[in-house]
Amino acid sequence: MGVYYCCTSLESFSLAVLAYDRLIAICFPLRQHAINTNTNMLCILGSIWALLIACLVFACLIMTRLSFCDSVEVSSFFCDYTPVYKLACNDFSLQWSTAVSLSLTILLGPLTFIIISYASILIAVFKIKIAGNRYKALATCSEHLILIAIFFIPKLSLYVLGFLFYRLDMDMRLVTLSMSTCMPPCLNPVVYALKTKEIRSKAQMLFCKTKVRQGGKNSSIS
Numbered sequence: 001m002g003v004y005y006c007c008t009s010l011e012s013f014s015l016a017v018l019a020y021d022r023l024i025a026i027c028f029p030l031r032q033h034a035i036n037t038n039t040n041m042l043c044i045l046g047s048i049w050a051l052l053i054a055c056l057v058f059a060c061l062i063m064t065r066l067s068f069c070d071s072v073e074v075s076s077f078f079c080d081y082t083p084v085y086k087l088a089c090n091d092f093s094l095q096w097s098t099a100v101s102l103s104l105t106i107l108l109g110p111l112t113f114i115i116i117s118y119a120s121i122l123i124a125v126f127k128i129k130i131a132g133n134r135y136k137a138l139a140t141c142s143e144h145l146i147l148i149a150i151f152f153i154p155k156l157s158l159y160v161l162g163f164l165f166y167r168l169d170m171d172m173r174l175v176t177l178s179m180s181t182c183m184p185p186c187l188n189p190v191v192y193a194l195k196t197k198e199i200r201s202k203a204q205m206l207f208c209k210t211k212v213r214q215g216g217k218n219s220s221i222s
Contacts (some may be wrong), residue, residue, distance in 0.1 A: 001077040002060045003210060004181075006053065009106040011184065013048045016110035018144050019117040020044075026137050027124045036206070055105075059098050066092060080177075111152055118145075141190050150187050154180030 025032050059081070066088035074083050085095040121141065128134045155186045 001063075001081060001084070002056055004078060005059070005081065005102075005106075006056050009052045009056070009102075011151060012106050012110045013052065015148055016113045016117075017044060017048070018147075019114040022141050022144060023117040023121055028120050033143075044166070052106075055102060059095075059102060062098060064092055066095070068092060070113070107155060107159075112146060127138070146191050147184075147188060150191070151184045154183055171200070 003123060014043065021036060024035050028035060063081075067090045068087055069089035071087060074080060074087070081095075081099055085092040085099070088095075118141070121137075125134050126139050128137065154176065158180055
């Protein structure tokens with residue numbers, strides 16, 4: 001439980017740190033290396049790690065206060081926080097409050113910072129007079145925006161569906177949760193790989209060869 005939520009929360013805040021890096025690079029290009037020094041970035045990352053680990057350790061420790069009288073079968077494919085405390089036969093209001101506050105902090109906190117960062121980036125980009133420079137500045141953010149969409153859209157969809165339907169169908173919840181858990185780690189390497197020009201050019205060559213072969217087969221059949 002702790003490892004899963006630690007990895008998820010670190011990925012969420014890592015996307016926020018990348019948005020901060022893009023913000024400094026585009027809005028303050030001449031001061032980027034003076035602001036984003038190795039020491040400053042290590043302090044930011046270290047603070048995030050320490051804060052998140054402390055919060056998650058507290059969230060896991062308070063689960064030991066619960067008593068489980070009846071079923072101990074968790075309705076999930078891993079030791080999920082909410083399904084576990086809902087199995088308790090004593091009061092779990094503290095666990096509920098912790099789950100809600102941490103969910104808002106881990107998801108909406110970084111997402112709000114990312115939205116504000118990109119709003120500032122767009123304002124700075126539209127002040128650039130040359131259209132080519134605007135495109136170059138926005139192109140540097142494309143991979144990061146794809147990663148943001150891959151991470152946040154499935155997880156927010158799960159919370160929105162749960163809010164709209166209150167009691168979400170168990171099968172639908174498991175499918176949505178598994179997709180939101182498995183999709184980002186699987187697609188992240190693809191996005192970063194396609195960012196490399198050599199890999200992108202080889203992928204285009206392979207696609208063109210496949211297309212030519214299929215065209216040759218169709219012409220020979222006709």
